Amino acid sequence: MSEALTKPFSKAEMDAMRQAVRDEEGVTRKFWAKLKRVGSRIPFAEELLAAFYCATDPATPRRVKLILMGAIAYFVLPTDAIPDILPLIGFADDAAVLAAAIAQVSGSITEQHRAKARDTLHSQA
Secondary structure, X not given: OOHHHHOOOOHHHHHHHHHHHHOHHHHHHHHHHHHHHHHXXXXXHHHXXXXXXXXXXXXXXXXXXXXXXXXXXXXXXXXXXXXXXXXXXXXXXXXXXXXXXXXXXXXXXXXXXXXXXXXXXXXXO
């Protein structure tokens, strides 16, 4: 595995993710803008969207929301371990962070969240 995917987050990355978790409304705006720009190019768009719907579901436990919002915040950060503008590998770190977050809370992402994600992606196609 690439060193960029296994090294710990920098202090700046952690601070940015903490700030983003506190600013859920701002993260939501940035999330939709970035998803519209890059959604068709990322293979994990459905999982990302299902995680977003879970994180914004009022029935989701707070701990789960924090984990998922941290991963979503990492996705929308303008700077991360691997720049998103690099072809093919630019979103590898985003996918790894999302996969780790989902592994921690997989039981909380319901079939309803996944169905809503599929419906949203199909309606934008």
